[in-house]
Amino acid sequence: MTKFTFVSAIAALMTISAVAQDRLVIPQESANGARIQTNQRTVSHQNQIVARGGVSAINVAYSDDFSQPNDTTSLKARGYLPYYRGTGPQGVGATWFQGNPTVFAAYNGAADAYVAANYQVVTGMNDIDSWLVTPAMNISAGDVISFYCRTSLGSQWPDSVRVMYSAAGDSTPEGLTWVELGRFQAYDQAWEQKIYTVAASGATARFAIRYAVIEGGPNGNNSNFIGIDQLDIYTPQAVDGQLYAMDNIPSGCGLSATTPVTVTLKNNGGSAISGFSVGFIVDNGTPVNETFTGSIASNATASYTFTGTADLSAPGAHTVTAFITLPSDGNPLNDTLSTSVTNIAPAVITTTAYTEGFESTVVGATPPVGWTTEDTDGDGANWDFSNALPNNGTMCARIGFAGSAVSNAENWLITPCLDLTAGTNYVLEYWYKSYDDTQTSYELESRFGNAAVGSAMTNNIAVDPLYADSSYHLASHTFTVPSSGVYYVGFNGFGAAPQVSLRLDDASLAVSTGINDNTIENKVSVYPNPASDFLYVTAKLKGQSTLVIYNNLGQEVMKYSYNEPFKVQLDVQSLAKGVYTVKINNADGVVINKFVKQ
Ligand SMILES: [Ca+2]
Ligand SMILES: [Ca+2]
Ligand SMILES: [Ca+2]
Ligand SMILES: [Ca+2]
Numbered sequence: 001m002t003k004f005t006f007v008s009a010i011a012a013l014m015t016i017s018a019v020a021q022d023r024l025v026i027p028q029e030s031a032n033g034a035r036i037q038t039n040q041r042t043v044s045h046q047n048q049i050v051a052r053g054g055v056s057a058i059n060v061a062y063s064d065d066f067s068q069p070n071d072t073t074s075l076k077a078r079g080y081l082p083y084y085r086g087t088g089p090q091g092v093g094a095t096w097f098q099g100n101p102t103v104f105a106a107y108n109g110a111a112d113a114y115v116a117a118n119y120q121v122v123t124g125m126n127d128i129d130s131w132l133v134t135p136a137m138n139i140s141a142g143d144v145i146s147f148y149c150r151t152s153l154g155s156q157w158p159d160s161v162r163v164m165y166s167a168a169g170d171s172t173p174e175g176l177t178w179v180e181l182g183r184f185q186a187y188d189q190a191w192e193q194k195i196y197t198v199a200a201s202g203a204t205a206r207f208a209i210r211y212a213v214i215e216g217g218p219n220g221n222n223s224n225f226i227g228i229d230q231l232d233i234y235t236p237q238a239v240d241g242q243l244y245a246m247d248n249i250p251s252g253c254g255l256s257a258t259t260p261v262t263v264t265l266k267n268n269g270g271s272a273i274s275g276f277s278v279g280f281i282v283d284n285g286t287p288v289n290e291t292f293t294g295s296i297a298s299n300a301t302a303s304y305t306f307t308g309t310a311d312l313s314a315p316g317a318h319t320v321t322a323f324i325t326l327p328s329d330g331n332p333l334n335d336t337l338s339t340s341v342t343n344i345a346p347a348v349i350t351t352t353a354y355t356e357g358f359e360s361t362v363v364g365a366t367p368p369v370g371w372t373t374e375d376t377d378g379d380g381a382n383w384d385f386s387n388a389l390p391n392n393g394t395m396c397a398r399i400g401f402a403g404s405a406v407s408n409a410e411n412w413l414i415t416p417c418l419d420l421t422a423g424t425n426y427v428l429e430y431w432y433k434s435y436d437d438t439q440t441s442y443e444l445e446s447r448f449g450n451a452a453v454g455s456a457m458t459n460n461i462a463v464d465p466l467y468a469d470s471s472y473h474l475a476s477h478t479f480t481v482p483s484s485g486v487y488y489v490g491f492n493g494f495g496a497a498p499q500v501s502l503r504l505d506d507a508s509l510a511v512s513t514g515i516n517d518n519t520i521e522n523k524v525s526v527y528p529n530p531a532s533d534f535l536y537v538t539a540k541l542k543g544q545s546t547l548v549i550y551n552n553l554g555q556e557v558m559k560y561s562y563n564e565p566f567k568v569q570l571d572v573q574s575l576a577k578g579v580y581t582v583k584i585n586n587a588d589g590v591v592i593n594k595f596v597k598q
Contacts, residue, residue, distance in 0.1 A: 061137040062233040065108055070098045070115040079135030085173050086122040086129050091217065093120030095130045099227055107148040107191040107229035117211040119157070119223035128216035128223055129173075132209045136169045139198055139205040140235060142270055144299065146195040147209070147231040151186035157224040159186040162210040163194065167202030178208065186226045195299050207233065236298075237330030240268040241276060243337045244301055246322055251342040252452075253417030254486040255312035261288075262305040263322045267296040268331070277325040282310045283318055292324075315345040344370070346419035346486045349426060353510035354418070358395045361385035367397075370416025376454045377409040383493065391431040391472045391505035391567065399493030400442045400501045411442075412454040413491040418509065420448075420481045425512035428461060428479065428489060429540070431567065433472040435500040441466065442493040442502040446477060449488055457490040472505070474540050474565035478512060520589040526582050530596035531572055537582065538567040545586040552579050572597055 068074060072094055075082055084095045101111030117130050151159045161184055168177040181196035198205075209228055216223030244266035249259060261280050267273045274295035281287040288308035296302045312318050321338040329335065347354055360368050365384045367373055375382035383399045390396035399411050420426065434441035445463040449456035462477040481487055489509065493502050523540040539545060542565065549558040549570075557575060560568070572580075575597045582593040 059140075059143075059235040060232065061139060061143065061235075062134060062231070064231045065113065066099070066106070066115050066229055066231075067109045067113045070096070070113075072096065075115070075132070081131070081133035081171055083131040083133065083173050084121065085131060086126055086216075088123055088126035088217075091120045091123045093118050095121055096132050099229075100225075103152050103225055104150065104227065106227070107150075109229075114227045114229035116225065116227045118225040119213075119216055119218060119220070121211075122217040124217050125215050125220040126217045128211055128213040130211040131164075131173050132211075132228070133171060133173075134207045134231075134233070136171075136204040136206050137233065138203050139167070139233070140201045141199055143198045143233065143235050144195055145181070145198070145207050145231070145233045146193060148191040148193055148229045149184075149186050150191045150227055151188045152225050153188055155186075155188040155224045157222055159211070159224050159226045160184070160213050160222070161186060161194075161226060162212045163196050164208040164210060165196075165198055165200075165205065166208075167198075167200040167205050169202060169204035169206050171206065173208070181207075183212075191227075191229065197299060236268050236270055238270050239273065239326060239328045240331045240334070241273055241296075241324045241326035241329055242266040242268055242331075242334040243278075243322055243324045244334075246320075246337045246339050249310070249312070249320065249339060249341040251344060253344045253346050255341070255343040256309075257311045257313040258309040259312045260305055261308075261310050261320060261322065262303060263337070264301050264303050265292060265296060265324060266301045267298055268334075270298055272297050273326060276327070278304060278306070278323070279325070280306060280308075280310065280320055280322040282312070282320050285311070312341060312343050315343045317342045344417060346417040348419045349509055349511060351511045351513050353508040355506070355508045356415070357393050357506050358385055358390075358397050359393045361395050361397075363387050363395075367413070372412075372414045372452045374410075374412040374414065374454045376412060379409055381409065382411050383413040386503070389433070389435075389503055391433075391503075393505075396503050396505035397491075398501050398503050409442075409494060410454055411493045412457065413493070413504065414452045414454075414457075415489045415507075415509075417452070417486050417488060419485075420487045421484045422481055425478050425480060426509060427476065427512045428507075428509050429474060429476045430491070430504055430507040431472045431474055432464065432502060432504045434467065434470055434502060441495075441500050443495045444475070444502060444504070445492045445494065446475070447490050447492065448479065448481070449490065450486065452488045454490065454492065456488070457492065461489070472503075472567055474567070476540060476565070520586065520591050524584055524591040524593070526593040526595060529594075530598045532598040533571070533573050535570045535572045535582075535595060536567070537570065537584075539584055539586075539591075540565045541584070541586045541588065543587050545584055548583045548585075550581045550583065551576070 072082055075096060082095045084090050096115050096117050099106055099112040099114035099116045105111040106113040121130055122128050149161060163181045164178045165181050166175055166177045170177050211226055213223040215221060243263060245264035247262040272295050276292055277289060278292050279287050279289040288306060290306055292304055294302055310320050318341050319338050323336045356368060363386060373383040381400050383397055385395055386398040387394050397413055428446060432444050443466050446461040447457040448459045448461060461479045464475045467473055491504060525538045527536055545562045547560045548556055551557050577597050579594060579596055584591045
């Protein structure tokens with residue numbers, strides 16, 4: 001009942017167009033159990049580079065990439081016969097219509113170059129039965145119909161499709177010789193190839209694709225939106241193996257010398273194939289040749305992980321090319337696929353600091369190149385990048401502006417890979433602040449680990465103190481790594497709910513220079529010089545400090561005290577033009593700077 005209310009409310013709020021509309025996904029449902037299954041499916045599909053690889057046709061009876069207009073009139077002009085056979089009166093949607101790129105883009109060609117059908121073809125909760133009958137053609141037993149189909153991303157409704165064949169060439173749904181070649185529910189994450197083999201020949205045979213949904217329609221629970229693209233009807237080669245897909249190998253740091261290679265093999269031929277050669281080659285290296293010992297039925301696929309592995313340990317770009325070799329293969333054009341992968345060279349840390357002020361980011365969730373974020377507790381509150389309240393420049397990193405209350409929520413902001421050496425003292429520094437001084441902010445800790453995920457951040461650097469104010473505070477920590485290698489430093493914004501946001505800016509990592517680090521002059525900067533409106537003073541000094549500004553007569557014109565490292569913006573607009581002295585007193589010593597007021 002809830003859903004009817006929702007749909008009715010939406011219908012009342014918006015004018016339902018007669019052209020393609022994607023069905024609205026109720027946001028609350030996106031987090032339920034069914035959606036988790038969908039996400040798991042996503043992984044296996046998105047990891048694959050699917051190449052159509054070319055139809056290995058001896059005799060192409062029919063082919064349509066739907067690059068021509070696909071409205072009812074244009075479909076009929078090309079010999080298609082669209083039929084509405086839903087129950088009840090037709091709704092506001094056409095039976096079949098031009099693809100809508102705002103729902104998803106075509107499998108090939110222009111973004112709208114596919115034919116589509118949707119839930120608005122009927123009214124209420126009526127059954128959908130929309131036929132797209134092909135032109136008549138000469139078909140032999142063993143010929144196949146192949147096309148691509150999908151529904152919209154995250155769709156909650158099981159759009160159903162049936163594939164029909166009439167050897168006698170029935171031209172209406174009421175014909176008596178239609179047989180069903182197969183049926184399926186449209187996949188929502190990507191275009192999927194559907195392929196069916198015909199058993200009976202026919203000189204004027206026809207196929208039909210049916211969008212057939214029981215209790216579809218705007219108030220039904222089963223229909224949404226489907227697309228059909230790249231239709232091919234042909235006689236397959238007697239023998240045709242295909243290197244159909246290759247699992248993506250993600251680029252990253254420190255890629256292994258023994259990286260697994262997994263491919264999907266496909267049999268486009270008329271009979272089963274077995275015991276054939278497969279192989280791969282990395283760049284211009286030595287090919288790995290193995291034998292696929294299984295059997296793949298006609299039109300079926302099989303996954304194969306090579307026993308041999310790819311050596312991707314050298315930094316830089318690599319190309320992995322996989323291939324299949326089948327005797328008497330009638331189509332050699334689909335026997336090879338390649339994937340590119342980059343082994344990213346880690347940043348070498350020296351006495352010159354590696355720095356990140358987040359100035360390359362824009363407002364939103366995308367971190368600087370090589371950085372990653374992780375909403376470990378999955379509450380939707382995670383690090384993002386903000387132009388409000390940076391320490392320097394215009395941008396900073398931020399955690400927890402919104403989100404649900406999860407105790408000890410973990411949220412990681414992780415550096416790119418770093419080349420660190422055992423026995424070396426590294427100095428990690430960053431500035432952080434709470435959003436305001438009236439509420440508790442997230443807490444902050446820094447750790448390091450050997451992978452860019454929170455679970456790998458097993459080495460503590462420090463937990464930073466939580467200040468009950470809204471000023472930036474400097475964190476300065478020294479750490480060593482247990483053995484030389486590739487590491488990542490992670491910043492974890494965590495705490496018991498509720499929290500206000502925490503900001504982090506001007507992170508740096510450098511090899512400690514020992515005694516120079518203790519030179520008080522290196523810990524203080526005064527800029528700009530000359531200054532006209534504001535003077536900025538940054539002092540990475542522990543304990544109490546006083547800052548005094550004297551004019552050229554030695555008179556004190558400003559005086560401040562601080563209890564910890566500080567960064568301040570001083571308004572000097574009211575000072576007369578001239579040379580001034582900035583004197584900072586701390587237990588570690590005295591630092592004197594001069595600046596010119598313009
Ligand atoms: Ca197309
Ligand atoms: Ca082939
Ligand atoms: Ca910044
Ligand atoms: Ca979170």
